[in-house]
Amino acid sequence: MALIVQKYGGTSVGTTERIRKVADNIAKFTKQGHQLIVAVSAQSGTTDNLIKLAGEVNDNPSGREMDMLLSTGEQITIALLAMALDKIGVPAISLTGPQMGILTDNAHTKARILSIDHSRIKKELNAGKVIIVAGFQGISEENEITTLGRGGSDTTAVAIAASIKADLCEIYTDVDGVYTADPRIVKNPSKLNVITYDEMLELASLGAKVLHPRSVEVAKIHNVPLSVRSSFETEKEGTFVVNKEGLEKNLVVTGVASDKNTAKIGIFDVPDTPGIAAKIFERLGQANVNVDMIIQSATRNKKVNDISFTVPKNDLYHAVDVIDSLQEEMGFGEVVCADDVAKISIVGAGMVSSPGVAAKMFTTLSNEGINIEMISTSEIKVSCVIKNYGDNVNKAVCSLHDAFDLDKIGK
Ligand code: ADP
Ligand code: ASP
Ligand code: MG
Numbered sequence: 001m002a003l004i005v006q007k008y009g010g011t012s013v014g015t016t017e018r019i020r021k022v023a024d025n026i027a028k029f030t031k032q033g034h035q036l037i038v039a040v041s042a043q044s045g046t047t048d049n050l051i052k053l054a055g056e057v058n059d060n061p062s063g064r065e066m067d068m069l070l071s072t073g074e075q076i077t078i079a080l081l082a083m084a085l086d087k088i089g090v091p092a093i094s095l096t097g098p099q100m101g102i103l104t105d106n107a108h109t110k111a112r113i114l115s116i117d118h119s120r121i122k123k124e125l126n127a128g129k130v131i132i133v134a135g136f137q138g139i140s141e142e143n144e145i146t147t148l149g150r151g152g153s154d155t156t157a158v159a160i161a162a163s164i165k166a167d168l169c170e171i172y173t174d175v176d177g178v179y180t181a182d183p184r185i186v187k188n189p190s191k192l193n194v195i196t197y198d199e200m201l202e203l204a205s206l207g208a209k210v211l212h213p214r215s216v217e218v219a220k221i222h223n224v225p226l227s228v229r230s231s232f233e234t235e236k237e238g239t240f241v242v243n244k245e246g247l248e249k250n251l252v253v254t255g256v257a258s259d260k261n262t263a264k265i266g267i268f269d270v271p272d273t274p275g276i277a278a279k280i281f282e283r284l285g286q287a288n289v290n291v292d293m294i295i296q297s298a299t300r301n302k303k304v305n306d307i308s309f310t311v312p313k314n315d316l317y318h319a320v321d322v323i324d325s326l327q328e329e330m331g332f333g334e335v336v337c338a339d340d341v342a343k344i345s346i347v348g349a350g351m352v353s354s355p356g357v358a359a360k361m362f363t364t365l366s367n368e369g370i371n372i373e374m375i376s377t378s379e380i381k382v383s384c385v386i387k388n389y390g391d392n393v394n395k396a397v398c399s400l401h402d403a404f405d406l407d408k409i410g411k
Contacts (some may be wrong), residue, residue, distance in 0.1 A: 001033045001034065001370040002034050002035070002036075002076070002167040002168060003034070003035045003125075003164065003165075003166045003167050003214075004029060004035070004036050004037075004166060004167060004169075004170065004365065005036075005037045005038075005039065005158075005160050005161040005168070005169045005170070005191050006026070006029075006036060006037075006038045006039070006042065006157070006169070006172060006229055007038070007039040007040070007041075007127075007153055007154060007156070007157035007162075007171050007172065008039075008040050008044060008142055008172045008302065009041045009043070009044075009153065009154075009168075009171075009172065009231070010037065010041040010043060010046070010047075010170050010175045011044045011045035011173070011174040011231075012041075012173060012174065012231035012232075013040055013041065013043055013080075013081065014043050014044040014045075014283060015043075015155070015291055016080065016142075016149055017299050018231075019077070019080050019081055019367070020084050020085050021087055021231070022040075022081060022084075022172075022231060022370065023081060023084035023085045023087075023090070025172075025231070025234050026038060026085060026090065026329075027085070027088055027221075028091075028134075028234075030037070030090055030130060032138060032326060035125050035407065036130045036131070036306065037121065037125075037131045037133060037164070038080075038081070038130060038132050038133065039075075039128075039133050039134075039135040039153055039157040039160065040074060040077040040078055040132065040134065040135055040153065040154045040334070041074060041135050041136065041153040042073025042074050042076065042077060042136075043076065043077055046073040046076070047070055047150070048074050049400040050069050050070055050072065050073060051066075051070070052259075053069070053130040054066060054069055058152055062108075062110045063107075064108050064109025064144060064150040066108065066109050066147075067108050067109060067111075067137075067144070067145050067146050067147045067285045068135075068145055070109075070136075070147050071085070071096070071097070071136070071137040071145050071147055072326075074096075074097075074125040074134035074135055074136055074137060074153070074231065075096060075134055076352060077134070078094035078095070078096070078133065078134045079094050079096070080341055080388075081132050082094040082132045082385065083304055085132070086132060090130060090263050091127075091128055091129045091131045091239075091360060092129055092130040092131070093124050093131060093132065094132045094133075094145050095120065095124075095131060095132070095133050095134070096134045096135075096137065097133065097134050097135075097136075097137035097138040097139060097145075097156070098132075098137075098138065098139035098251075099115075099120065100118055100120060100121070100133045101116055101117025101118070101119065101121075101214045102116050102133075102137070102138035102139065102159075102160075103115045103116070103117070103136035103138060103139060104140055104142065104143065104146045104148070104158065105140065105146075105369070106140040106141070106142055106286055107146070108144075108147075109146075109147055109149065110147075110148070110149040110288065111138060111140065111146035111147065111148055111149075112148070112161045112214070112241070113138060113148070113155065114157075115163075116159060116160060116163040116164075118163070118164060119158075121164060122124065124380040132154065133160070134156075135152065135153025135154075135156040135157065136148050136152040136153045137156075138156075148212075148214070148241075149208060149212075149214075150233070151212040152212055152214070153212075154211050154212035154215035155212050155214045155218060156224065157169055157171065157215070158215040158216075158218045158219050158224055159215075159218050161219075161224045161226075162187070162218050162221075162222035162224050163250050166224070166282070167225065168225050168227070168385060169219070169226050169227070169367065170226075170227050170229060170238075171211065171215075171226070171227065171228045171229070172229055172230065172231035172234075173210065173228060173230065173231065173269070174230070174232065175210065175228075175230065176191065176193050176229060176230035176232075176233055176236045176237040176238055177191045177192065177193075177202065177228050177229060177230075177236075177237075177239035177306060178191070178192050178203070178208075178210055178211075178228050178238075178241075178255075179191055179192065179255070180192065180254065180255045180256065180401060180406035180407070180409055181255060181256045181257070181397055181398075181406065182208065182257075182258075182397070185209065185258070185394050185397050186370065186397060186398055186400065186401045186406075186407075187398075188328045189205055189401065189406065189407065190383065190408070190409035190410055190411065191239065191410070192239050192254065192255075192408060192409070193237070193240065193273050193332040193410065194240045194241075194242050194245065195240075195241055195242070195254060196213075196241070196244050196250075196349055196382050197216060197219060197220035197241055197242070197243060197256075197351050197371065197383070198220070198240060198244070199255070199347050199348065199351060199379055199380060200215060200216045200241045201213060201216040202257075202345070202347040202378075202380055202381045203219060203254075203255050203257050203347050204216050204402045205256040205346075206257040206258075206259055206343060206345040206347065206383060207258050207259030207260075207261075207343065207345070207361075208230050208257040209260045209283065210228060210229065211233070216241065218360065219241060223243065225240075226240070227239065227240050227241070228241070228242040240251065244349070250348070250349035250350035251339060251348050251349070251350050251409065252348050252350040252351055252354045252357060253346050253348040253350075253351065253357065253404040253406065254346070254348040254349065254406070254409075255346070255347050255348070255406070256344070256346055256347075256349055256397050256400045256401050256404075256406065257344075257345050257347065257397075258342055258343065258344050258345070258390050258393050258394075258396065258397050259342060259343040259344075259345075260313075260342045260393060261312055261314070262292075262310050262311070262312065262313060262336060262341060262342060262343045262385070263310065263311055263312070263315075263316040263323045263338065263339040263342050264293075264308060264309070264310050264311075264314070264337065264338050264373070264374065265309055265310075265311060265315045265319060265320065265323065265336070265337045266307070266335070266336045266337070267280070267306065267307045267308070267323060267332050267334075267335050268332065268334045268335075268336070269304040269306070269332055269333030269334070270304060270305055270306065270307050270330070270332040270333075271303065271304060271319050271330065271331055271332065272299045272302070272304055272305055273391045275309060276330055276332075276385075277296065278305070279326070279330065280323065280326060280330070282409075283322050283323075283325075283326060284311075284319060284322055284323075287318060287319070287322045289311055289312075289315045289318060289319045289322065290311065290312055290315065291309050291310070291311055291319075292309065292311070292343075292376075293309055293311065293349070293374055293376040294307065294309040295307070295308050295374055295375075295385065303334075306334075306373065308376070310341075311344065313339050316337060316339055320335060320337055323335050323393060336337050340387060340389060341373065341384055341385050341386065341387060341388055342385070342387075342392075343364075343382050343383050343384070343385055343386075344383070344385075344386055344390035344392045344393065344396045344397065344400070345382065345383040345384070345398065346361055346381065346382050346404065347380060347381045347401055348380060348381075349380050351379065351380055351382070357375060357382065358375075358382045360402060360403060360404070361382050361403075362384075363382070364399050364400055364403040365384065365396060365399070366385070367402075368395055368396065370386050370387075370395070370396055371387065372384045372385070372386060372391060373385045373386060373387070403404050
């Protein structure tokens with residue numbers, strides 16, 4: 001008997017028929033004697049609709065009220081799935097995040113899980129019930145409902161699995177695993193049987209939305225046995241996300257990802273004195289803005305330099321406000337921003353020992369007539385900021401996928 005955490009995404013529970021299919025899959029596991037905790041998303045389109053509704057009554061709603069609204073989507077799914085299980089004779093109980101004891105910080109709309117109370121979990125599992133928990137939500141110490149950010153149900157599932165030391169965490173979605181690129185963009189991507197936590201973390205953070213980046217972060221820290229598989233073809237093996245050990249060899253490039261939810265900010269003529277960059281990024285951090293790809297130019301006239309960086313698109317105006325508020329005190333020059341950009345990245349654990357990978361990426365983009373605006377590298381990734389217009393981004397993804405022969409992986 002194993003303790004298994006499963007998560008079903010929005011498309012997987014998108015219709016009542018799909019919910020019945022999910023119930024059948026859960027029943028298959030309980031019949032084998034396994035204990036199950038199942039996290040679910042809102043039905044596909046529900047969260048988007050709720051956001052649209054909010055916008056119709058207020059173009060700048062508070063985070064608290066947004067969370068109150070958005071958390072309702074998942075609540076519909078948990079009740080319907082528990083009813084569907086009851087109908088086929090599987091004892092189950094639905095619980096909201098707060099009922100489940102998922103304590104978060106108070107960063108509304110992007111809260112982080114602090115702890116999970118086990119008392120209710122133990123009680124329900126000991127009573128022989130499948131626990132159906134609402135993904136993406138929790139409760140703060142101030143007793144307020146919070147949500148974890150778009151796509152956050154994956155993180156709910158992995159955090160529960162880590163906290164109760166589950167034997168396995170399965171993420172059921174509308175693809176049968178992790179591919180070398182988004183199958184909606186590339187015609188011939190290869191399915192990866194295994195991928196390391198590090199590579200998956202980069203891919204997810206750089207735009208491959210198949211897993212929420214923070215779910216991979218939690219899985220890596222706590223060594224959670226994690227798999228991504230199809231809710232439509234449940235018999236198919238998915239992709240296992242694993243530690244480095246046991247993998248025979250690292251691929252030079254494992255995948256390509258793109259992220260259109262990005263914007264760039266440039267600060268000109270920043271005085272070249274110690275502590276200025278620290279202060280700018282400290283303030284942005286305090287304002288809860290996630291900064292990425294920081295680039296500082298060489299000093300001009302021994303006095304000033306320019307700093308540019310990227311932020312998520314929806315944080316852009318907030319970030320610019322924070323920087324504007326520092327302008328007088330710090331004496332830097334003009335602040336410019338652009339949101340018509342995208343980030344395109346290649347990821348691979350073998351990159352570190354293969355010279356020429358970045359050069360090949362730049363050549364490929366230039367052959368497509370795509371201009372590179374910013375570059376950042378780490379041991380296992382190279383990212384470029386490019387313009388997001390027409391089919392520029394998809395063209396970049398497909399040409400890089402071809403250039404690195406990713407259609408041939410495992411074939
Ligand atoms: P869910 O609603 O189940 O959470 P998501 O839409 O969040 O599903 O994530 C699944 C989607 O992720 C797929 O439909 C696919 O288009 C996209 N995706 C992006 N990059 C990849 C990749 N490298 N491998 C697999 N899927 C990917
Ligand atoms: N329902 C939320 C969203 O659409 C959370 C999730 O699906 O993971 O982002
Ligand atoms: Mg998702």
